[in-house]
Amino acid sequence: MKSSVIVFPGSNCDRDVAVALEKLQFKNSMIWHKETELPKSDLIVVPGGFSYGDYLRSGAIAAKSNILSEVISAGKKGSLILGICNGFQILIECGLLQGALLRNSGLKFISKDIFVKVQSNKNKFFNKYKTGEILKLNIAHNEGNYFTDKKHLEELENNELIPLKYSDQKGNINLKTNPNGSINNIAGIFNKNKNILGMMPHPERMADKVLSGEDGLGLFLSLMN
Amino acid sequence: MTVTKDQIESHGLKPDEYKKIKELLGRDANLLELGIFSAMWNEHCSYKSSKIHLKKLPTKNNIVIRGPGENAGVIDIGDDDAIVFKIESHNHPSFIEPYQGAATGVGGILRDVFTMGARPIALMNSIHFGLPQNEKTQNLLSGVVSGIGGYGNSVGIPTVGGETKFNSTYNENILVNAMAIGHANKNKIFYSEAKGINKPVVYVGSKTGRDGIHGATMASAEFDENSEEKKPTVQVGDPFAEKLLLEACLELMKDNSIISIQDMGAAGLTSSSVEMASKGKLGIELNLNKVPCRENNMTPYEMMLSESQERMLIILDDKKEEEARKIFDKWDLDFVVIGKTTNTNRLILNFDDKKIADIPIPALSDKAPLYERKWTKSKLSKNKVKIKDLKKIKIEDALIKILSSPNHSNKSWITDQYDQVVMCDTIQKSGGDSAIVRIHNKDKAIAISVDSSANYCKADPKSGGKQIVCENWRNLISVGAKPLAITNCLNFGNPEKPKIMGEFVECVDGIKEACEFLNFPVVSGNVSFYNETNSKSIFPTPVIGGIGVIDNLKKIVNIKTKKSGNLIMIVGKTLGHIDQSAFLQENFSIYGGPPPEINLVNEKNNGLIVLKLINENLALSVHDISSGGTLVSLAEMSISSGLGLKIYKPKKLTNSFEYFFGEDQGRYLIEFSKNNLKKIETFLKQNSVFFEVIAEVQNDIFEIEKTFSLKTKDLHDYNNQWYSKYNAIN
Amino acid sequence: MKFAVTVTLKKDVLDPQGKVVGQTLKNMGIKNLNQVRQGKFFEIDMNEEDSAKAEAQVKEMCEKLLANQIIEDFKIKKAE
Amino acid sequence: MKFAVTVTLKKDVLDPQGKVVGQTLKNMGIKNLNQVRQGKFFEIDMNEEDSAKAEAQVKEMCEKLLANQIIEDFKIKKAE
């Protein structure tokens, strides 16, 4: 399996995700944002961090970079694309995913381990998990408050396009288990064809037993299926 | 044009200091030169009040690669790995503008570490505020915390721990100390010493603006006509620029084009260029027309004294310019040759084809004034508190009071605003005795802790100085690390007052004694004097940042109790020293009396033995006993695991308050399996370590036999409410 | 030639910042406060004599970068 | 009664956001751009008939919360 991790000025989870991919024997390349061509890859990762300092709107400036037009056309052709945290924000800003990520409702940066419940495993990214499985992942963001209009929300809900929702350890999904104000506790969404995933939690931070757990590994393993 | 008396005074220089300047120059100084002298001779850059005392500190042993004097200290942790670390204060800026003050404090200390060729791998902080009910505190707290997080999170360095304290002594003068820790190859450390003549001096990073120009308000009056432009401005941090600068510098450092490198910190371009030249015994000549400026019409005075952030000065080797420029272009950063090294031993500044300053380098560095200031010994308070009056309160109420107090409450409101795990090497985040960060790609880690105890230091500066080093050492031991070295940030009042100077001298003596005894050298640090408002000084507050090494990741322990049925013992002797305790302060607002005594022999012996128990896998969880005493420490272990404890009453009980809340030093709590009791007992006896079994782990209930019984969950709640209530929006 | 641009969230988009700011102001005792909405403000300075051309360019900046038109509206004013 | 408040960084204060936004616009081809400075914008709606009183209150809000006067200036305008 070949993967490409896109690096912007200000990306800071690029190394972390590369470590997780390489641990699973992905052949990974780091792609600088000024490149105009993407190597052929089975998976494109837009990693977390603060591309361009998160200035203006998180992800907005990175969405204008050279390489993004390549990512967009790859995405439209059906390549698998994973946007994590800032990567999710970038995928939204460039139009590959719909909706918006607003400031967290508490107006504070939140970084902590949280729980998410897998809503559906019928897709390329979560097939190694069980539907209903609860994962411990880490979040770290200022703008993770997902918002979209009613019509799109219905479309997401009705077509299994929301793979992850914030929950507690027992799987309860409600206001109390919502860390950032996201509509319907949404932690990640797909595009219509389910080849593009954006998620706020960081799976790469849960890929090592010595640290705080391995619940995120399944995502990368699923992609190898 | 010579300078006036007013200008000399407004630059914070004393008349006899100016006299010395004239002697060194052989003439009067012009205004630009005066500005440069004032920046180099002020307390912050010259250490003129502290230097002779700091010299007493132990700074060398077999693991120290570079001690104080560089941007940060460097120690050897084996296998070519070096750890580069330092702590620094940003107290005054943070009081004026908490977000930017704290943020730029973090930015500054990060640059100190990556200038030396180290990739920063962790950030820590020590923050002290006035009482919560003080009007300013809440705003300062939330601004400082989001500033620390805002900068570190954005650069992508995990903030893994720290300490937060509230004390009325900081009502008008908060403390914000930030520590950065980096990892480098020990054969690729970069220093600031210039070498070679006619080498290009390169300015890299962000442009220079009118940020934080000291004393410039009046002084620059003659430079420009538009008075609006004269306001000294607060520095604003740009973490994005810092991240680019970090990556660009580390990329350039991969080959050997850099001769020397120095960040522009306090006194910006002035101190960086002087320091490089001074260390290399060389001269430096700059063309100020080349300095990249952010604003129009900036004067040489402003360029030399600006404290704009995210800038560095580099001396490059011959013919390396083009390669280096490419790297900085890639990262969209300025890269401009602004001067060269010379053999003149002078700082020469040119502007518009005129020489505008010409100062012998030694005049700015080696010949800066040094003071042996008058100091008086602190009066120690001998009177012991009479415990009789205190019997009216119940033990469990006192415990709850402490656990739910601002100083002892769980800090997750703070730490949830810090990205603690970016870089994917954080093994232990905040919440334990030390943070633990793995060395990337290796099976080893470092432990980090920062500590202070202003109340102890106020009551007895020398013993307080010792205590804080010991507490730091203990915190490192408690996670299974071998303590290696420290950095320190000495926050004090006005050194011109003999009483304050005395506090400083005695604290340093205490630190010295403990560091020497424990073989725990000081490799870097920072002194922050003049922490006072309206002539009221803060309590002496030395902050110690310690590093330990863990050679095997399987030998790490934490404070979480593991299994019902296991036993807990106290290692170290409990005498019941209750003066200066959290118990008296939180329950009765009593602050008098001496702090607990430090016995360095026991301290070292107990610590090394505990480390052995950990390495033999005999200690399953460990927590040192610090503020709040045994009962609070036991409660913290319970809260962190959710398991309860049955605590025994000691047989020869004189007073249970003294026993359970006393803050005798050199003590640890250790959880172990019952089967190992004999083995551990024998081992401790052989090594003359005092111990007593004090509790048994059980489910859910936290109790002292025949005294009280509480649900662990309730303890958790008491410990977790204060911050969110205090900071609630509605 | 200078322009002042304001970018505001569309009416039906939740504004977490404005909400918290409004709540804080109410807690500070401003009882007759109805609502606060927070947006962004840009001061744009152009090297351009032709004001129609400059304004068209500013509009382009807004559409392409400064505002996310899915959730935001913008307004352009010429400043003195 | 509605007010439009703009909060901008003082002249000599570094504006990292404006800097990056300006650079991005230039990279996108707007060569005649001189400078961009970014600030905040608030739309404040008050339940208050007395416009002098309302304006005084908005000023108070700016001083106490919306602007940090050490690094920022603010401007208040009555909106329709």
Ligand SMILES: Nc1ncnc2c1ncn2[C@@H]1O[C@H](COP(=O)(O)OP(=O)(O)O)[C@@H](O)[C@H]1O
């Ligand atoms: N400002 C802060 N930033 C990060 N972590 C903090 C901060 N303040 C406190 N902590 C964390 O809270 C925990 C408890 O702190 P403290 O009571 O000072 O510990 P100790 O007594 O062991 O030194 C520690 O793990 C510490 O790292």
Ligand SMILES: [Mg+2]
């Ligand atoms: Mg401790």
